[in-house]
Amino acid sequence: xxxxxxxxxxxxxxxxxxxxxxxxxxxxxxxxxxxxxxxxxxxxxxxxxxxxxxxxxxxxxxxxxxxxxxxxxxxxxxxxxxxxxxxxxxxxxxxxxxxxxxxxxxxxxxxxxxxxxxxxxxxxxxxxxxxxxxxxxxxxxx
Numbered sequence: 001x002x003x004x005x006x007x008x009x010x011x012x013x014x015x016x017x018x019x020x021x022x023x024x025x026x027x028x029x030x031x032x033x034x035x036x037x038x039x040x041x042x043x044x045x046x047x048x049x050x051x052x053x054x055x056x057x058x059x060x061x062x063x064x065x066x067x068x069x070x071x072x073x074x075x076x077x078x079x080x081x082x083x084x085x086x087x088x089x090x091x092x093x094x095x096x097x098x099x100x101x102x103x104x105x106x107x108x109x110x111x112x113x114x115x116x117x118x119x120x121x122x123x124x125x126x127x128x129x130x131x132x133x134x135x136x137x138x139x140x141x142x
Contacts, residue, residue, distance in 0.1 A: 003041075006057075008032070009037070013032045016071070017063070018031055022060065022064045025041055026041055026046050029068075032072070034069065034104070034107070037101075038065075038099065038102070039099070041060075041097060041098055043094060043097065043098060044095070047094075051094055052093070052094055052115070053093040053098060053126070057088050058118050058125075060127065062119060062129030062131060063099065063101045066129070066133065067082055067131065069112075069114055069132055074135045075093050077137065078137060079137070080135045081136070082132070082133050083133065083134045085131045086129070087127050087128065090127065093121075093126050095121075098119065098120055098126060099103075099118065099119050100116045101116065102114050102116045108135075110135050111132060112132070112135060113131070113132045114133075115128065115129070117129075117137065
């Protein structure tokens with residue numbers, strides 16, 4: 001993957017915006033291309049009552065990366081929308097940041113499937129997320 005592909009992807013993602021929820025949770029994209037996207041999220045502010053990163057927060061990070069990656073793949077005039085997501089949490093993060101790395105499993109004309117691996121500051125896998133997006137024509141502007 002070239003730096004040009006990553007910088008163009010980051011420019012595209014920045015121009016599109018991540019949405020209010022991702023921004024509220026402190027998600028930041030650090031690398032963005034069709035082949036690989038990376039984002040980070042702070043644990044602080046996204047925990048459950050016992051101080052662990054909330055399982056839903058992992059899923060928000062995964063869906064943000066996977067849906068945005070699918071939309072980049074879909075291209076102009078097309079739109080990717082999530083139709084299925086699942087997550088398996090295998091470790092709990094309690095501080096620092098977590099990093100999600102999103103890679104495609106399948107990039108088709110009508111379906112895109114991505115895997116997002118979320119790790120803690122020590123590089124230990126905390127959650128594995130799979131998202132499927134349906135790709136369709138974008139609605140026509142009124």
